[in-house]
Amino acid sequence: MNETMTKIAAGLEKAFAARGFAEPSVEDLRNAAGVSLRTLYKYTPSRDQMVHVALNHRHLRYLDHIFTDLPTDHAAALNAIMDRVGTWMQHEASHGCLFHAAVAAAPDDADLRTLLEQHKSQVADRAVNATGLHGTQVDILLILEGLTQSWPLYRDAAVTSAKRLGALLQNNS
Amino acid sequence: MNETMTKIAAGLEKAFAARGFAEPSVEDLRNAAGVSLRTLYKYTPSRDQMVHVALNHRHLRYLDHIFTDLPTDHAAALNAIMDRVGTWMQHEASHGCLFHAAVAAAPDDADLRTLLEQHKSQVADRAVNATGLHGTQVDILLILEGLTQSWPLYRDAAVTSAKRLGALLQNNS
DNA sequence: GACGATGTAGAGTGATCCCTCTACCTACGC
């Protein structure tokens, strides 16, 4: 039961990340999930639900990748976060943030929008705590968003830039 | 002829901006363009072309909105740019950058991706020239991207944050 | 070894989609 659900969620996440939210048909999603159509619809009774399940899975994996076992020193933690965003982009999200992509594909879906906001605010909270940049939640999220969006263009240079901007914040707050 | 083309491009841009790239059908796009289906297909022979035409129109309007008649003083220009991005988001792009949305909706479309890169690099070039932040093209684009992406969550606070980060750059370069 | 829960395989349905095509209208130059 739960094992099948995890398998489905992981497969859906991978499919949406690779091909966007508009393109893959339910048949494609079924292939990616590696289950039958009946089972897929049993766990995710509509295509919209498949999107939600994929994003939830994504959220947990992202938090785990970026924020697990960070150094306690604030400056070192900031550098580590930026590096990890870089490796995340490289291996998982070469097309940009999956949450923004989902909302962009269905701008009228209010549930999706709240999912995006929850994801971003949790990321910002954790980043603030790890870097000691209290009172500058907006700034740190702005840098993270900027890194995520400009990484496809500039790669490592974007990571370096995000580190520099974050350090400027830490030295001027 | 050219008048009809402009009318079509403006209508398509508005439709895609309001409802994303996946949702609107060609029938919807026809309504937004305000022409007959035959005329629409005469100027844009496929739905993909409609996307391209809309993005080209968007690009020109964006450059015009952000970079026309900026103050010559670098610090003032930087503040003006951030303010204008804020008003642009408020009036035109409350769902985020249209180019990123287009690429997210069709990650396999190479033409779309180059269109995105050209758009971003032109924006970065102009921003560098206006703010005097030479040698920091990556940084300025990162801030602009961060502002665009985080504006839906933080509104004016995101603009303020972008101004602060930009000023930090100007004082430390 | 029967049974219920959980899975696979895949055909079928009704709706929707992109795009084409026929038929007709209007404005304008000569």
Place this chain on the structure above:
DNA sequence: GCGTAGGTAGAGGGATCACTCTACATCGTC
């Protein structure tokens, strides 16, 4: 007054889509 260019209106085709349903396999439990 007539031809031509450029437009409207909208029906229809062929393909694809999300989703349902029937029929069958597997496996742990009693």
